[in-house]
Amino acid sequence: MRRGEFVVRRLDEEEYARRSPSYPAELLPRLEHAICEATTMLAERVFPFDDTLLGWRPDGA
16 A cells, blocks of 8 residues: 555444444444544545654654
């Protein structure tokens, strides 16, 4: 994977949550929203996904 690319993994856990009776139904829309929000932030390189946190490292990487 090249720098700046990302892959959403573990969507199988979302599917498991949908089928599992142990997850409350009202939690599922929040889960979908969180996944959408995180992928949007990653794609738009919004803090904390914008590499500004890397500046504390001595080598800057």
